[in-house]
Amino acid sequence: MHTQLTLSQIGSLIEGTCGDPGAILGPHGVDYQGTPAVAVRGFFPDSRAAWVVDDRDGVRRPMQKIHPAGFYEAICPAAFAPEVFRNDALPPTTPDRPGYTLQVAQQSGEIVAMQDPYAVPSILTDFDRYLIGEGKHHELYNRLGAHVRSAGDKTDGSDAGVNFAVWAPNARTVQVVGDFNGWDGRKAVMRVHPYLGIWELFVPGAKAGDRYKYRLQTEHGEWVDKSDPLGFAAELPPLTASIVADLTQHEWNDNQWMQKRAETEVLKQPYNVYEVHLGSWQQGPGRTHGWLDYRDLAHRLVDYCHRMNFTHVELMPVSEHPFTGSWGYQTVGYFAPTSRHGSPEDFMYFVDFMHQNNIGVIIDWVPAHFPKDGHGLYRFDGSPLYEHADPRQGEHPDWGTMIFNYGRNEVRNFLVANALFWLDKYHIDGLRVDAVASMLYLDYSREGGEWIPNQYGGRENLEAIDFIREFNVAVHEKHPGAITVAEESTAWPGVSRPTYDGGLGFTFKWNMGWMNDTLRYMRNEPIHRKYHQDELTFSLIYAFTENFTLPLSHDEVVHGKGSLISQMPGDMWQKFANLRLLYSYMWTHPGKNLLFMGGEIAQWTEWHHDHGPQWELLDFKTHRGVQNLVADLNQLVIENPALHAEDHSGEGFEWVDCMNHEASVLVYLRKAPGAAPMLVCCNFTPVPRDQYRVGVPAGGNYWHEVLNSDAGIYGGSNVGNYPGLHVTGVPHHGRPDSVLVNIPPLGVTIFRLEE
Incomplete structure (x- = not known):
């Protein structure tokens, strides 16, 4: 038999350079000796023989070896294959397909039966x-x-x-x-x-x-x-x-969590978020680099979150990344949970187990840039495919990474689908989007002449803005109750406002201004703080312009900044008192809360991805005291709607005393409809403020002290007001009644109105 193919066509198959193998291999209509027929062709290197087996009657037709490299062909009757497949390089999606099976004899003598790969319908409709x-x-x-x-x-x-x-x-x-x-x-x-x-x-x-x-x-x-x-x-x-991974095998058991999430009004819920780097949070001896698997981590994290009253964990990127030292922020495998901790099935178990124990899972997501690793997205098909060709648009000057080409349909599709993938296949509760500012501005970290203006001559990246809005709309429409969080460090308006109102559509925005101002204030020696009180009060000018999360994240304890406690001034006692003061102020300030691992035990060393928290410090009462305080603050937020239900509304906050610079005292109320108000008194100096008169609203005659950061259980000196305060009836601070409060040194005392 002589094939109708040319030697050139056969040669391109043998060399592996054929650009359209479907036009040659598989079933094709031919004219054989004046009669319509079907030529079934296959290329099976390292084979001895091949057959076509008719599925209807089991007749086995030998294929002729046209080329010794392993190219075969069999001429079969026209009825052997449906008419629709003749001369089609790519079969359409249809239940019809050639009614035959291929059998190939390997050099070992084993005969393998298989479907003809070039006759199988496309998965694409x-x-x-x-x-x-x-x-x-x-x-x-x-x-x-x-x-x-x-x-x-x-x-x-x-x-x-x-x-x-x-x-x-x-x-x-x-x-x-x-x-x-x-x-x-x-x-x-x-x-x-x-x-x-x-x-x-x-x-x-x-x-x-x-x-x-x-x-x-x-x-x-x-x-x-x-x-x-x-x-x-x-x-x-x-x-x-x-x-190759089959993501359909896990049997989810978190229906109750998922249903409740979809029915919950997100902004009015408590969010006590524990930021975790899975590779270093806890480690196990005898394991690769000490990495624990997802299943082990799930059980340990659930126990710890319950102990500490965290409602959510936020995981630094779990998507596959080649360089461990990038902490996951230089992603290559956008759709693959890192194999450092196990398989996709193991990560599904992780999320499922967290949900069954009422812990939400947020992951960091990195659509701003990707690395240049040769096996990744960089110049994927030999051309700038996912990135811009022009380095003024396509390369990040700070990180040595590539910037996505958000103006390309396929790239936007890739990223939006990736976000939805984690919510769909892994039931993730939210995505915290890294480096949003670098996406919004064309001149981010660039000097003049190093960037290309948009079509209107501006610095805004219009394509990235459209992508961000499309992403947020898709997430909120398809996965009710899921959240998106922006790490955005500029004054871009409406980051957490709906897209239909001109916003970017995020659920929350990290309050980087609050974080920077507060830490800068806390680093001051207390004697100098009276000159900087505006750094604390300024945040309330804009606190309700966005739906803010207050972050003390990993970024604040790396790159030479030191740990949080090491940034606090004073002697050993004052350092711990200052840290307890910082946390108590943060947890009672409007906004959701996020704390990076290790901060809750006041670890001394800066975080490193190979080591993680200094758990041995819990042998010391001072460190256990800080841990106890964080757990109690979390519980206080959960139990009291006044501390979470109106985090993003001016109705939930009221200044009582913010002008006493000399004493470095702040007093404010937290409120929510139908809930008992909370009175928060902060003293940012080591001098106790005894019998400090504070004005209170009308109604009720007793304020119960529900938390005192200076309590002995937290490592403090027990200056306080236990069990509470009686209203004196003396007007003060423009209010009809007042109470006399002992505000502890470098401390916060919190009261709830009791009827």
Whole structure:
């Protein structure tokens, strides 16, 4: 038999450079000796023989070996395959497919039965193609990447395999290589979807757990191996292959949590957030770099959060990253939880277990930039694909990373789908978006001439703004109750305001101004604080312009800044008292609360990703005292709506005394409809303020002391007002009644009105 293919066509298959293998391999209509027929072709390197088996009658037709490298062809009757497949390089999505199975005899003599990869329908429907073309396919992760699937209903498993699909519009050829084909790309040359630039192939016999990469020939003829941009799992760094993972196997048991989350008014709930770096929070002997697995971490974190009354954990990026020292902020595998702590199934268990124990899970998400690692997104198909070509737009001057091209439909689609992926597949409760300011401004960290203005001549990155709004709208529409949080350090208006009102659409914004002003104030020696009281009161001028979270994050205890307690002035007693004062003031200030691990035990050393908190310090009463205080502050916020229900409304806060600079005293009320008001008295000097008169609103005659940062259990000197205060009936501070308060040195005392 003589094939109708040219030697050039066969040669391109053998060399692995064929740009359209579907036009050659698989079933194709031919004219054989004047009669319509179907030519079934296959390329099986390192094989001895091959057959086509008719599924209807089991007839086994031998395939002729056209080329010794392993190219085969069999001429079959026209009825052998549906008419729709003739001359199609890429079969449409339809239940019809050729009614045959391939059998291949390996050099070992083993005969392997498989579905013809070039006859399997595409996983992409016409609607998928339309949405991808528009850049609006919010479930892109269900189509691109590696998906375990069956090509039919065979009982012998010959139709089982994995569907691979990747976007690489400027590649000449794309192969998928992995454990399933001996990393020989000639055995799996992918087919391309015209106009979309998506390459796809069903690989029979591939399975969950197999390692793989894409091998691309660039437009310049170079070959590069890349990890899957939508890969669901990855090898443990420094290895870089993607791993096939089936994300459908976990049985979720958090229905109660998810339903309650969807029905909850987010802004009025208590958020006591514990920021955690999973690699260093706790470590175990005998493990790789001490890393605990997700399941072990879940149980330990639940126990600790319950002990400390944290409502949520915020995880520094869990997406796969090659450099541990980047803490996860230089992401390569946007769709893969890092393998440092286990498999995707293990991370699902982590989130599920947290939810079953009423702990929310927020993760840091990094759509602002990505690293230049060769196996990642950088020049993915040999061209600037995910990034801008111009370094004035595409390269970050501070971090040596690449900036996403937000003006490209496919890139926006990739990022929005990635955000939704974590909420969909892993039930994540929120995304904290890193480095938002670097996305909003074209001149971020750039001098004149180093950036390109927008179409109106301004510095605003209009494409990034559109992306951020699209992301926030998609998250809130598709996952009610989920939150988005912006780390945004400028005065950009409306960060946490709805997009329909001109805002960016985030649920919360980190209050970086409050953090900077407060820490700068607290570093002052108490004798000088009277000259800086405006640094504390200023935050209330803008406190309700955004939905703020008050962050004392990892950024405040790295890069030479020292730990929080080491930043406090004074002798040892004053350092601890100042830290307790800082926390008590923070927890009673309007806004949700976030504290980085180690801060709750007053650790002395700056955080390092290889070491984590100094848990041994809990042998000392002073450090246990700070830990006890944080736990009690968290519980106080949870139990008292006045401290959380109106965090983002001026109705929830009222100054009583903010003008006493000389004494460095602040007094304020926290309120909420239907809840008992809370009176907060702060003394930022080491001098006790005995019998300090404070005006109080009418109603009730007794204020119960519910927390005192100077209590002995916290390591303080027990200056206070236990059990509480009786109203004197003397007007003060413009209020009809008043109380006399003993405000402890470098301390805060908190009262609740009792009827």
